[in-house]
Amino acid sequence: MIKFGKGNLRVPELSRPVxxxxxxxxxxxxxYPEKQSTELCMDAMRMAVLENDLKVDLAEFxxxxxxxxxxxxxxxxxxxxxxxxxxHDYLGFDPVGNIEVKTGGATGGSAILAGVTxxxxxxxxVVPVIGWERMDEVSTRQGNAYIAxxxxxxxxxxxxxxYSTNYDLMNQRYYYTYKPSRETLAKVAQKNxxxxxxxxxSHLAKEYTIEEILASKVVSGLLTFPECCAMSVGxxxxxxxxEENAFKLTDNPILVKGIGAGSHTxxxxxxxxxxxxxxxxxxxxxxxGRTEKWPGFTGFLAARYAARIAYHTAGITNPLEELDILxxxxxxxxxxxxxxxDIGLRPYGRGSExxxxxxxxxxxxxxxxxxxxxxxxxxxxxxxxxxQVAEILWQLxxxxxxxxxxxRMWTRFGKEKPRNFKNLQVPxxxxxxxxxxxxxxxxxxxxxxxxxxx
Amino acid sequence: xxxxxxxxIPPEAEGRLVAEIFKRQVPPDVWVxxxxxxxxxxxxYGGITPFFEGLTQGKLLGTFCPHCPFPYCGDxxxxxxxxxxxxxxKTAWFEVDPDGATVYSFSITxxxxxxxxxxxxxxxxxxxxxxxxxxMMSYLxxxxxxxxxxxxPVRPVFRVxxxxxxxxxxxxxxxx
Numbered sequence: 186m187i188k189f190g191k192g193n194l195r196v197p198e199l200s201r202p203v204x205x206x207x208x209x210x211x212x213x214x215x216x217y218p219e220k221q222s223t224e225l226c227m228d229a230m231r232m233a234v235l236e237n238d239l240k241v242d243l244a245e246f247x248x249x250x251x252x253x254x255x256x257x258x259x260x261x262x263x264x265x266x267x268x269x270x271x272x273h274d275y276l277g278f279d280p281v282g283n284i285e286v287k288t289g290g291a292t293g294g295s296a297i298l299a300g301v302t303x304x305x306x307x308x309x310x311v312v313p314v315i316g317w318e319r320m321d322e323v324s325t326r327q328g329n330a331y332i333a334x335x336x337x338x339x340x341x342x343x344x345x346x347x348y349s350t351n352y353d354l355m356n357q358r359y360y361y362t363y364k365p366s367r368e369t370l371a372k373v374a375q376k377n378x379x380x381x382x383x384x385x386x387s388h389l390a391k392e393y394t395i396e397e398i399l400a401s402k403v404v405s406g407l408l409t410f411p412e413c414c415a416m417s418v419g420x421x422x423x424x425x426x427x428e429e430n431a432f433k434l435t436d437n438p439i440l441v442k443g444i445g446a447g448s449h450t451x452x453x454x455x456x457x458x459x460x461x462x463x464x465x466x467x468x469x470x471x472x473x474g475r476t477e478k479w480p481g482f483t484g485f486l487a488a489r490y491a492a493r494i495a496y497h498t499a500g501i502t503n504p505l506e507e508l509d510i511l512x513x514x515x516x517x518x519x520x521x522x523x524x525x526x527d528i529g530l531r532p533y534g535r536g537s538e539x540x541x542x543x544x545x546x547x548x549x550x551x552x553x554x555x556x557x558x559x560x561x562x563x564x565x566x567x568x569x570x571x572x573q574v575a576e577i578l579w580q581l582x583x584x585x586x587x588x589x590x591x592x593r594m595w596t597r598f599g600k601e602k603p604r605n606f607k608n609l610q611v612p613x614x615x616x617x618x619x620x621x622x623x624x625x626x627x628x629x630x631x632x633x634x635x636x637x638x639x
Numbered sequence: 640x641x642x643x644x645x646x647x648i649p650p651e652a653e654g655r656l657v658a659e660i661f662k663r664q665v666p667p668d669v670w671v672x673x674x675x676x677x678x679x680x681x682x683x684y685g686g687i688t689p690f691f692e693g694l695t696q697g698k699l700l701g702t703f704c705p706h707c708p709f710p711y712c713g714d715x716x717x718x719x720x721x722x723x724x725x726x727x728x729k730t731a732w733f734e735v736d737p738d739g740a741t742v743y744s745f746s747i748t749x750x751x752x753x754x755x756x757x758x759x760x761x762x763x764x765x766x767x768x769x770x771x772x773x774x775m776m777s778y779l780x781x782x783x784x785x786x787x788x789x790x791x792p793v794r795p796v797f798r799v800x801x802x803x804x805x806x807x808x809x810x811x812x813x814x815x
Contacts, residue, residue, distance in 0.1 A: 216661045330752030340718045346752030353746035361789045406746035
């Protein structure tokens with residue numbers, strides 16, 4: 186739809202508060218022959234339950250669980266239908282009910298939304314949300330074809346079986362319309378690959394110069410290899426709870442302050458011109474005289490719709506001022522730049538300023554993708570949205586160093602902490618947002634977490 | 640004496656171990672096995688069959704909704720839709736006049752995923768066609784230095800001989 190009714194723009198009201206109490210993950214790798222997906226999920230859950238300073242032991246925790254949400258993007262990759270049943274059994278949660286969620290790249294974010302609604306509605310009170318992806322059973326070429334199966338198979342996939350060209354279509358149109366500096370996009374890749382150097386979980390950590398990024402082999406059009414996300418294997422999980430159980434489990438639960446989901450056509454082609462949906466920090470005159478179609482190829486309606494809901498639920502009127510940390514779905518440098526505009530960090534056409542101003546950096550106003558993001562640390566698709574929230578949880582709890590800095594976390598994954606490791610804990614971070622994004626913007630979720638008790 | 644049938648797993652079912660994945664040796668204490676697939680899906684184009692059939696006859700067919708008030712959604716849809724997403728009534732077929740078609744955006748495929756039937760580099764394009772409310776994705780089957788570019792005038796080419804019976808039967812070439 187391109188015109189909205191009141192019901193379409195309703196702000197959700199959760200019936201009761203929902204908290205994130207723990208997070209866990211494996212490291213992320215191109216291939217993980219040492220472990221099956223079940224073992225990876227077990228590792229992530231072990232970390233969540235045994236290493237997050239929970240006040241209950243494993244046996245007690247298992248007695249508290251009453252619903253589970255599983256998150257895997259592609260049965261193609263995993264080659265196992267009903268994989269959630271295997272995970273659930275392997276983790277010993279039967280006969281507690283569970284669901285498996287699938288919304289492409291946003292699967293993790295949607296799984297969290299499903300868990301949050303389950304707790305908020307009163308259906309459940311303690312809900313592990315567990316995601317994974319196994320992308321190493323096939324060659325990269327076949328993997329790209331599987332990913333491109335998430336384009337329209339009749340009208341798009343056959344044209345190259347490659348998602349990065351679909352993103353580069355948006356890239357080229359964005360360049361044509363707004364003429365950003367090529368270096369700005371390379372800076373996004375540089376920043377996130379650099380952050381990945383401080384993560385024991387990371388798959389593609391590297392210190393790049395801007396020149397190296399620009400001179401790297403081209404994947405499609407303008408996008409070079411360091412500007413396209415990892416294709417990883419690994420697992421991530423979080424544990425959600427209602428207020429009573431959150432405080433039984435931990436002394437510092439993190440509130441899900443706002444959450445929203447949005448959608449748009451699978452085919453980028455079908456995005457009809459419409460009026461810009463405004464965010465709380467935008468006024469109608471902001472886009473007067475604009476000629477470029479909206480959302481066209483330069484914006485994501487799904488991201489804007491999700492952010493709008495999340496901001497209204499969380500009571501956020503100025504995201505740049507009120508958020509302390511951000512995890513975006515940086516699958517490609519260009520989509521990251523577009524997202525800054527969709528979520529209102531800058532008006533449309535001015536996303537570059539978020540990078541060039543320094544705001545997106547560790548020292549800046551809104552440090553973004555300190556986890557290393559999808560470019561530097563991981564894109565094990567079903568785990569991705571959950572990984573982001575786990576990273577935000579630890580930041581808001583002041584536990585970033587516990588999970589990233591300690592030697593034993595590096596040796597666990599057979600790694601050596603690099604000399605240029607940097608402590609990326611944001612001092613006194615209070616509010617963070619995670620964006621989970623699918624397709625060329627077919628599904629987006631925004632989750633806002635806050636260190637406060639409702 | 641009871642006669643018992645046998646279940647035979649033929650010798651050609653012998654499993655093969657994989658020694659290396661992504662240029663890394665598989666650890667000696669782990670088995671990675673080959674799990675080959677060779678599957679044919681029989682995929683129906685259903686109600687949008689006229690579009691694909693049209694390509695093989697040199698026609699570009701879109702749909703429009705005769706029930707919705709123009710211009711809100713009376714525009715031409717390409718790719719076509721059998722049902723109007725706005726009012727849910729049936730749409731009508733319409734032969735699209737490609738005159739005035741230009742490149743709305745483009746990219747180049749260098750490393751296609753498995754299953755791509757064409758050669759590379761292959762310019763991927765999105766089209767702007769007068770009267771059409773969408774920006775259909777396609778490819779250029781002929782291109783020179785500096786092509787494609789945004790705003791480039793193009794005309795369609797139809798693969799009527801030995802059609803792939805896929806979207807590859809439609810491509811575009813520059814108009815000089």
